[in-house]
Amino acid sequence: MRIQKKSALIAAPLIVIAGLGLWYATRPATAKLAAPTAIPVRVVAVTEKDVPRYVTGIGSVLSLHSVVVRSQIDGVLTKLLVKEGQLVKTGDLLATIDDRSIRASLDQARAQLGESQAQLQVALVNLQRYKLLSVDDGVSKQTYDQQQALVNQLKATAQGNQASIDAAQVQLSYTQIRSPVTGRVGIRTVDEGNFLRMADAQGLFTVTQIDPIAVEFSLPQQMLPTLQGLIADPKNAQVKAYIGADTDGETGNLLGEGHLTLIDNQINANTGTIRAKAEFNNAGQKLWPGLLVTVQIQTALDKDALVVPPTVVQRGLDQHFVYRIKGDKVETVPVQMVYQGSGQDTITGVNAGDVLVSDGQSRLKPGSTVQVLTDPPQVVQSGAAQ
Incomplete structure (x- = not known):
């Protein structure tokens, strides 16, 4: 009896070992590790072209002449010879007094x-x-x-x-009130038959010059030398006025193009800004007194600059860099940001014609294998009908 128990104890481990050996011998072969998957990216080539530099600011449209028409004698207003909103010229008869x-x-x-x-x-x-x-x-x-x-x-x-x-x-x-300037008649405050006095501060109405017109704006005090250089060379002191534009002047409607005419004689010590004024021809009357506009001034022109879209340049811990395509892999190249604006960045550190990654950088690292996509990205529509 004891011999049988002992034999059973010896046989049990042997059976387990034999089963393990049979399983190991018959198990499927382990698949080899797949090769690294290429990361899909989109690319652009570095272009070389002349890039203008701009400075922008917020300005207010001002009339060059705006006159409140008042009576210079006491008397009854007998006739109003113009209508509200009418365009008048200097010397035109506006109203008569008894x-x-x-x-x-x-x-x-x-x-x-x-x-x-x-x-x-x-x-x-x-x-x-x-x-x-x-x-x-x-x-x-x-x-x-x-x-x-x-x-x-x-x-x-x-x-x-x-x-x-x-x-x-x-x-x-x-007794004959004539227009002192060429402009547009505003909303009147009196009617025919009213008694006018010289002391009336309100006046009859205003006549505001619309064409030409001015835009006053403020820029940081660091721009003073640049403004002085521009105003000394009038042909380069071009100013554009937009409405609804962002700080780069990329969006919105262009209302007019004028030229820089005046730099204020002092800097605002509280804000560190200096005021300037530009004059615009306004035959289309798109610029209106009191309108807030975005002012854009071309301050320089970079010849043969290297230009890339803003999505290309990445921000590192201590410098900017780009991913450059080298065969089917990428390498990082440090670059210097020269100028940003108008939907493009001017950089140095690469060469014209270099192919850089413009989309898909989040998964990249130096030496990553990439697959260049040529088709435009698909638009995924949510909430499609079932």
Whole structure:
């Protein structure tokens, strides 16, 4: 009995070992490790071209001349000869004021001048007669001197009458209100029949010049030398105005192209900015006083610059770099960022024609195997009908 138990104890491990050997002998062969999968990427070639540099800022459109039309005399507004929004030229008649009392004063001054001139004429004749008589002592020296004084008095009176006429004519001219500038009439504040006073601060309406027009903007104080160089060379001081544009001027509508005309005489110490002004021809009236616009100024032109899309350049811990295609692998190349703007980056450190990775960098490392995709990326539509 003991011998059977002992034999069983010895046989059990042998059976297990035999089973393991049979399984190992009959198990399928292990598949070899697959080769590394190529990483799909998209690429672009480095191009060489002239790249303009720009500086941008936010500006406000200003009229070169905006005048509040006011009455220079007290009187009743008899006629308004223009409509709101109408374009007028310098000297155009805008409105008239009741002039009857001023015309009466003018007629009175003219009558007084005629009377004084008649009296002066008689006095001059008598003076000439007394002068001849005084030679033979026909009249006394005192009489002659008195007549000379009367002539001088009448001359002064005539001059005073003429001054009254001139003053009345000036007052009469104020009854016709004419446009001081060429521009557009604004919203009126009075109607015909209202009594106008010189002290009225509100005025009748405004006349605002629209063409040409100006844009005032502010730039960092570091731009002062650049602005000074531009204003010294007017042909290069070109300024563009956009509405709805971002800081690169890449989007939005171009409203006009003008030129830099003025740099303010001091820098704002609180903001560290300097104000400048540009003038625009505005025949299409796209620029409107008070409108906020994005101003773009070309400050330089980089000749034969190396240009790539913004997605190519990657940011490292201490420098920028790009992935360059070398055969079916990639290598990292450190680059220097020269200029960013207008949807393209100017860099150095690569050569024109180099093929760089523009999409798919997140999975790359130096030496990675890549597969260059040529088809455009597919657009995945969500919420498709079942």
